[in-house]
Amino acid sequence: MRRGDRLFEIIEILRRAPGPISADAIGAKLDVTKRTIYRDIAALMAQRVPIRGEAGVGYVLEAGFHMPPLMLTADEIEAAMLGAQWVQTRGEPTLANAAASLITKIAAVAPDDAQGIFVEPATSVAPTTPPPEVLSAADIRFAIRQRHKIRLTYKSGAGTRTERTVWPILIGYRDAGRIIAAWCELRAAFRYFRTERITQAEVLPDKIPRRMDLLRTEWRAAMDIERQRYA
Numbered sequence: 001m002r003r004g005d006r007l008f009e010i011i012e013i014l015r016r017a018p019g020p021i022s023a024d025a026i027g028a029k030l031d032v033t034k035r036t037i038y039r040d041i042a043a044l045m046a047q048r049v050p051i052r053g054e055a056g057v058g059y060v061l062e063a064g065f066h067m068p069p070l071m072l073t074a075d076e077i078e079a080a081m082l083g084a085q086w087v088q089t090r091g092e093p094t095l096a097n098a099a100a101s102l103i104t105k106i107a108a109v110a111p112d113d114a115q116g117i118f119v120e121p122a123t124s125v126a127p128t129t130p131p132p133e134v135l136s137a138a139d140i141r142f143a144i145r146q147r148h149k150i151r152l153t154y155k156s157g158a159g160t161r162t163e164r165t166v167w168p169i170l171i172g173y174r175d176a177g178r179i180i181a182a183w184c185e186l187r188a189a190f191r192y193f194r195t196e197r198i199t200q201a202e203v204l205p206d207k208i209p210r211r212m213d214l215l216r217t218e219w220r221a222a223m224d225i226e227r228q229r230y231a
Contacts, residue, residue, distance in 0.1 A: 003040070005073065006030055010040055011049065011061065020058025072110065077117050080106060085125040090173050092130075092137040131177050135201035140171045140180060147208040150182070152201035154193055161199065162186065167208045169219050181219060190222045 013026055023034040023041070030037075041059060045051050053059035072080075080102070087099035107118040135152070143150050151165050166182035169190075177196050184191040208215070 006032070007040055007044055010037070010044065011065075014051065014059060014061035015065075017060070020053055020060050022056075022058045026059075072106075072114070074114055074117060077106065077110060077114055078121070078123055081117065081121050082123040082125065085121075085123065087173075089125050089127045090130065090175065094138040128175055131196035133178070133195045134198055135195065135203075137171055137173075137178055137195070139203055140168060140178075140195075143203045144168045144170065144212075147212060149204045149206045149208060150180075150201060151204055152193070153199045155197045155199055157197075164193075165204070166191070166193065167210070167215065169212070169216055183215065183219070190219050 009030055010026060013029055014021065023037040027034045027037045041051060050062035050065050051059050052062060084099040084103050088096045091099065103118070107115070110118070135150070140150070142148070149165055150168055151163070153161055154164055155161050163186070165185045166180070167185075168180050168182045170181050172179040172181065177194060180193045180195065182191060182193060183189070
């Protein structure tokens with residue numbers, strides 16, 4: 001690993017660490033000696049990277065430090081490319097166009113030795129055709145961001161139709177369609193709704209009467225209980 005890449009990795013390790021991390025631990029992650037880490041930490045501090053700590057105690061990266069833009073490795077670029085390719089083939093037109101734009105922006109600022117990744121990428125995603133939907137994923141994402149309720153008619157697997165008003169929490173993208181996780185007013189519980197089973201829908205002007213972070217915390221707790229029940 002080049003020293004420049006190692007310095008970047010040290011910053012990322014410090015950024016992810018929940019508390020002080022020793023030179024031994026950093027060295028083990030990067031397969032170098034702690035003496036090398038001491039030198040690298042000293043070099044970073046000399047470049048005014050806000051690292052606190054000392055040898056034998058541990059190091060912490062102070063909050064608020066930002067790396068220069070797009071210091072990406074080849075693997076990171078390919079990971080971003082693969083994710084963007086997936087969105088281009090599985091996302092609705094708004095997200096698909098955003099994914100194409102993202103690739104263009106990354107390519108514009110990526111280093112010269114990484115440009116071949118964009119010309120002949122080493123990854124690909126098989127195309128697929130999502131099922132027809134009466135409420136677009138873009139509308140669902142808007143409702144989630146703006147905390148709007150959604151009124152919908154839902155058809156169960158057995159063909160039964162019910163009218164629901166739901167508080168959307170997130171939309172999950174799959175190869176064969178999409179799923180809305182939401183609080184259902186009819187059932188007074190969290191439920192999942194497959195978008196291809198929604199026969200009618202509209203985003204309501206009514207606001208969800210809960211903070212979204214609290215609602216998601218409750219949803220995760222409910223899903224944990226559900227998983228334990230069937231474990």
